[in-house]
Amino acid sequence: MNDENRHMLVVSNRLPAAVDQDSDGNWKVFPSSGGLVTAMAPVMRRNGGTWIGWPGCPKDAPAEELLREHSEQERFTLKPVPVSEDEVAKYYRGFSNQTIWPLFHDLLGYCEFDADQWETYCEVNRRFAEVTAEAIQGSSPVWVHDYQLLLVGRYLRELGVQNDIDFFLHIPFPSSDLIRRLPWRREIMYALMDYDHIGFQTRHDYRNFMQSVRMFVEDTRVHSKRNHSFVLHNERTIELGIYPISIDFKEFDSGARSQEVADSAWYFRENLRSDKLVLGLDRLDYTKGIPERFLAFERALEKYPELRGHLALIQVVVPSRVTVPQYQGLKEQLDQLAGRINGRFSTDRWIPIHYMFRHLNRNQLLGYYKASEIALITPLRDGMNLVAKEYCAASIENNGVLILSEFAGAADQLAQGALMVNPYDLERAADAIFAAYIMDDEEKTRRMKALRSEVRRNDVHKWLRQFMEKETRRHRPSQT
Numbered sequence: 001m002n003d004e005n006r007h008m009l010v011v012s013n014r015l016p017a018a019v020d021q022d023s024d025g026n027w028k029v030f031p032s033s034g035g036l037v038t039a040m041a042p043v044m045r046r047n048g049g050t051w052i053g054w055p056g057c058p059k060d061a062p063a064e065e066l067l068r069e070h071s072e073q074e075r076f077t078l079k080p081v082p083v084s085e086d087e088v089a090k091y092y093r094g095f096s097n098q099t100i101w102p103l104f105h106d107l108l109g110y111c112e113f114d115a116d117q118w119e120t121y122c123e124v125n126r127r128f129a130e131v132t133a134e135a136i137q138g139s140s141p142v143w144v145h146d147y148q149l150l151l152v153g154r155y156l157r158e159l160g161v162q163n164d165i166d167f168f169l170h171i172p173f174p175s176s177d178l179i180r181r182l183p184w185r186r187e188i189m190y191a192l193m194d195y196d197h198i199g200f201q202t203r204h205d206y207r208n209f210m211q212s213v214r215m216f217v218e219d220t221r222v223h224s225k226r227n228h229s230f231v232l233h234n235e236r237t238i239e240l241g242i243y244p245i246s247i248d249f250k251e252f253d254s255g256a257r258s259q260e261v262a263d264s265a266w267y268f269r270e271n272l273r274s275d276k277l278v279l280g281l282d283r284l285d286y287t288k289g290i291p292e293r294f295l296a297f298e299r300a301l302e303k304y305p306e307l308r309g310h311l312a313l314i315q316v317v318v319p320s321r322v323t324v325p326q327y328q329g330l331k332e333q334l335d336q337l338a339g340r341i342n343g344r345f346s347t348d349r350w351i352p353i354h355y356m357f358r359h360l361n362r363n364q365l366l367g368y369y370k371a372s373e374i375a376l377i378t379p380l381r382d383g384m385n386l387v388a389k390e391y392c393a394a395s396i397e398n399n400g401v402l403i404l405s406e407f408a409g410a411a412d413q414l415a416q417g418a419l420m421v422n423p424y425d426l427e428r429a430a431d432a433i434f435a436a437y438i439m440d441d442e443e444k445t446r447r448m449k450a451l452r453s454e455v456r457r458n459d460v461h462k463w464l465r466q467f468m469e470k471e472t473r474r475h476r477p478s479q480t
C-alpha cells in the first residue's frame with residue numbers, strides 16, 4: 001500500500017463507537033460491535049485514517065467534542081454525521097432496514113416500499129457525502145461501506161469530488177428479479193455507476209449485480225479479464241471484484257489462549273451442566289434463521305433421544321434494531337419457542353435451550369466459542385457471517401465442529417471443513433446436529449484444521465490488501 005492510501009477515508013452508517021448517556025445521564029463514548037466494525041477497526045488501527053459515520057445519538061448531543069477526545073486514544077479520527085430522530089426513523093429503520101435489508105436478503109415478504117422513506121434516505125446520503133467531501137485530504141481514496149449508503153458516491157460526484165470512490169457491499173446482492181420490485185431500482189443502479197470500484201462478498205452476489213446492470217443500466221459494456229471485470233458506462237470505468245471479508249485471525253487465536261478466556265469458558269461449562277454444548281450467536285435478525293434453528297434442535301431431540309440430558313443449545317441473541325416492529329415480533333417468537341421447547345424436554349438436571357438476549361464482552365464471546373463443542377450457524381441468507389470464522393479461529397485445540405448454512409457467504413470458503421445444511425430443511429439440520437455430536441476426534445481435528453488454515457490464510461488484512469491493490473493498480477502506469 002502506498003503512503004497516500006495509508007490515509008484512508010472510510011464512510012459507514014455507524015461509527016465504531018456510539019455516543020450515549022450513562023446511568024447518571026452523562027454523555028460518553030461506548031465501543032460498538034457488529035460485522036463491519038470487527039473487520040474494519042483493526043485495519044484502521046493499523047493504518048490510520050478518518051472514519052465518518054452516525055454516532056447513534058440525537059443531533060444536539062456533544063458528539064463532535066467527545067469523539068475528538070476519543071480519536072486521540074484510537075489511532076484514527078472519528079467524524080460524526082448528525083442525523084435527527086425523524087431521519088433515523090425513515091432512512092435507517094425505514095428504507096435501509098425495511099426495504100433494502102429484506103430485499104437484498106431475498107425476503108420480499110418483509111419489504112415495505114415507502115416514497116417518504118426513500119426521500120429521507122436520499123437526503124441523509126447527501127449529508128454523508130457533504131461531511132465526507134469536507135474531510136477529504138488531497139487525492140486519498142474514499143471507501144464507502146454498505147447498503148445504508150448506496151447513493152453517497154453519486155452525491156460526492158455532484159459535489160465535484162474527483163477522487164477514487166470505492167464501495168463494498170457487506171450484505172448479499174439479490175437477483176435482478178428481486179431488484180425489479182424496487183420502485184427506485186434505476187436510481188440505485190445508476191448511482192452505483194458513480195463508484196470507481198465495487199466489491200462483493202461472493203461470486204453469486206457479483207453475478208447477480210452484473211445481471212441487474214444489464215437489465216437496468218443503458219449503454220454499458222462489460223470487459224472481463226481473468227480476475228477482474230470492468231463495466232464501461234458514460235466514459236467511466238467501474239471495476240468489480242469479489243473480496244470475501246474475514247477476521248483478524250491472530251487476534252482471535254491469541255485471545256482464545258488467554259487465562260481470562262479459559263476462566264470464562266470454565267465458568268460457562270460449570271453453570272450449564274450439560275456434557276456438550278452447541279452454540280448459536282447472532283444479532284437479533286430474521287435473516288439469521290434463529291427460530292428455524294430452535295426447531296431443528298427440537299427435531300434433533302425428538303429424533304435422537306440419546307441427545308436429551310447431554311447436549312444443550314446456548315443461543316446468545318445480541319439486541320439489534322429493536323425499534324423495528326419486525327424485530328420485536330421476532331423477539332417474541334423466540335421467547336415463546338424457547339419456552340415451549342424447554343417446557344417439553346427439561347428435566348430436574350438439564351435444560352435444552354439456554355437463551356440469552358444480551359451483549360457480551362470480548363472474553364465472554366471467546367469463552368462461549370471455546371466452551372462449545374459445536375457451533376450451529378444457520379442464517380437463511382448472510383453476506384458472509386464472521387461468527388463462523390471467529391468460532392474456527394477460537395477453536396485452538398482443533399476440536400470444534402462447525403455446522404454452517406449453505407446460504408451464508410462464508411460457505412464459499414468453509415464448506416470443505418463444515419457440515420453444511422439448508423436451514424429450511426429441519427430434518428437434515430437435525431441429522432447434522434447428531435452427526436456433530438457423535439463425530440470422532442480424528443474427523444473433528446481433520447475438519448477443524450482445514451477450517452483454521454483457511455481462515456488463517458485469508459484474514460481481514462488480506463481482504464484489505466486485495467481490495468486496495470485494485471485501487472493502486474489503477475494509478476500505475478501501463479506496463480505494456
Ligand code: GDG
Pocket residue numbers: 033034035036038039170171245282283318358359360361362365382383384385386387388390
Ligand atoms: C454484516 C453482514 C457480514 C456480535 N455480538 C457481539 C459481538 N458480535 C460481533 C461478532 C461478529 C460480528 O459482531 C457479527 O458479524 P456477522 O458477520 O456475523 O453479522 P452482521 O453483524 O450481520 O454483519 C454479514 C458482516 O457485515 C461483515 O461484512 O459478514 O453477513 O450481515 O464479529 O463477534 N461482539 C461482542 N459482543 C457481542 O455481544 N464483543
